Amino acid sequence: MFRTEINLPHSESSIKYGDPILTLGSCFADVMGNRLADNKFSVDINPFGTVYNPVSIFKLLSQAANNTSFTKEGIVESQGIYQHFDLHSKFGKGTKEELEREIQQLQRKTDKALAEAKWLIVTLGTAVVYERSGEIVANCHKVPANQFTKSILSVKEVIRAYENVRNQLLEANPGIQIIITVSPVRHVKDTLVVNSQSKSILRVAVAEMTAFPEVSYFPSYEIMMDDLRDYRFYEKDMIHPNETAHDYIWEKFSQVYFDDPIRQLILKWQKLKRNLEHKPFHPASAHHKAFLKKTLEEMEQLSGQLNLEQEIQALKKEIL
Template identity: 45%
Template sequence: MEFRTEIEVSPSRFRIGTDSKIMTVGSCFSEVIGSQLADNKIQCLCNPYGTVFNPSSIFKLVSNSLQNQPVYKHLMVENSGIWQHYDYHSKFYANTREELESLLNQTNKKSQQFLRKANFLVITLGTAIVHQLKENGLVVANCHKAPASTFKKEVLNVKDITLRFSAMYEQLKMHNNKIKILLTVSPVRHTRETLQLNSVSKSILRTACYHIEQEFNDVHYFPSFEIMMDDLRDYRFYKADMIHPNEQAEKYIFEKFSETYFTEDLNSFLKEWHKVKMSLAHRPIQTDTPAHQKFLADLLEKLDGFSDRFDVSSEKEKVLSQLIAA
């Protein structure tokens, strides 16, 4: 007797290897995927623009970076002496317009340089509901606590999203013809707009992803949303807010992700790396015993074995700090 409906992920023609470079953008679930990749020593630029939920803003940020567009100064906003930008997450702020402009241009330049060499761009779409500035109709990524009267709320349709994706895709391919795109819909529930509108929003995003995948042969959809909604359909897989997947759910979804995209070589490395991470997390009561010092020496040797392919300098430094010089 079956007690759950496990999602079968479609096999992917694209494979992420030990030398792959990946950039993640989008909702907070892009942060989850990106941090998991980086934690497993995969070269990853994780959500460089901060958390961005709607596809219009996500595609705009990527396109502007690729074209080396200066940030739009007219979208900077000041509140209590702090400057922020409507196109970017609230983690980007400065005391002056000039400082903020410099910070954002550096962010865009870093994203552009990485995208030109990246093998994969992972995009996580969070919501189809957008806020437009009433004065000019521009969609914002973050309202930065401006009065609600400043904005008009709209719902993007499938055509809006697919057209905006196509424009970004053309720019991306002009700069890096070999890059592949992995699309996913965030499993995080956007309850602020009501659960009813959240369902409408997610259905639009999912339909848009379907059409995009059908149109572009180097785009693949990963069903993180479906895994959460159908496979893990129980509140025990949510955090206390009942909105975000908990650590167990995030780990399960990432395992599905790795099964779908990782090469055998990378999966083999991850098994070995997991053992190393367990050793690094070990907290002995006494660190100066001969047994623990040998444990550290053996661990350092294992790290040295990885150093020709991966950056393990921080891990080696941690181990060396505990080793007692002979």
Template identity: 40%
Template structure:
């Protein structure tokens, strides 16, 4: 007997392998998947400007990258003893205005190069709810704990999201016409917006993505992260302590489903070898100077050398 429904996921016709170069953008779930790529030593860059939840802000930062529009003093502000930029996450903020601008513009240059070289771009949308800074009349990626009265909260229309998705693709295609796209919707529920409001928000993202493409016919790929969490993992044991974010078990499971769908089968053996090395590197011996442990380290280094010969970009 089968006590759950499993979502059918078609195989990606252009799967990821160890020669692929991946850029992942979007919500905190993009960070979860990015950590998996890092663990298995794929060539991956995740959220160079930090976590960005909404489609308009993702489009805006990609537009800045592609058009090489540098950040200036007009783009930053001082709040709570830090300099911030409304277009990026607070992880990038700095106590020095000069250092912040220097860092932002360095990331700008590096990100364009990464997007130009990317074989796959993975975009994870988190929410349709956005905050518009009233003074600047612009949608922000992050409020940086600026007082709420300085913002107006809005729900992006489906048509607005569709246009944003299409613009994002066209921008990337300008600098990298061969890039493959994988879209997904974050399984993290934004219940601070409200239970009903979260559902409406996700519904707008679904409608926009599936209104933009017929994924059955399109070369663009849709991976059902949200659907897996809501259907296959419909139990609170698969959530973290906040009952909103997926637990590590859930992340591991969604990664397995992603691997089955979007990673080339000829990479599975390499992934297994990488995992064995990672476990070995994290092993702690009771007697580090023992002959047995020294032999273990020697074998481990041999495995690393063999793997590095096949894939020079893999570093441990």
């Protein structure tokens, strides 16, 4: 034995095809959301952009559950772009009015996604927060550091942030199932010592939150730290897990939250997806046309279980 593998029990509830899913949180919420989308699940991926601290994440969920508007006081102009302290920097416009319209559209979409979601996947990134005028912000948007107070949340503050939104969430969507994970991405900007403290706070807080029946924990952080446990599973920055690590964590997630028929269906789809991505030396050859026709037949057989209409129509055009 040269490693310690984390063996995980199967969840009492399984994610099915057709279950609406919403992911929210750090960049690892993007990773998991994109894996789900790539495998034909119905998923809204991190609609507010990457958000790292639990207070900001649960604040966004509260607004979506209550259909409440973003505060206009949160809008800031920085380097000629208007942005909001509760949103990622990718949401920026040249005028305040343009930003307000974008936020309204974003809110309507997210309110609907949360109300319909069967599953909510939340990824907590850090317990380190920045406060401005008595409010914790999701993003500082390159506003001068002297306008913020930096601190680290306590375990009780993280739990309270969820408790404050819990009733609102369950009222807006009584059957929602929440999967919470702690991001395996290392926040070295705050030093490795603070990163370790931060992740520990998040982990202890989530352990207590799983006492609520709608909450389960998926150990992506432990899989990265204690199972993979090697720099060859990181990108060159030595901060972000690489594709191999994502593959492994996704496989573990699949074992926990998908039943065997769903996993078999994913394998069939991935085989067909590789067929679609195949680049032949001779695309006009009879051999390749036969290959495409066989792939089309297999896709049509799966079309009753997966939404493959776009791929089927594209393949038909290619065969013609």
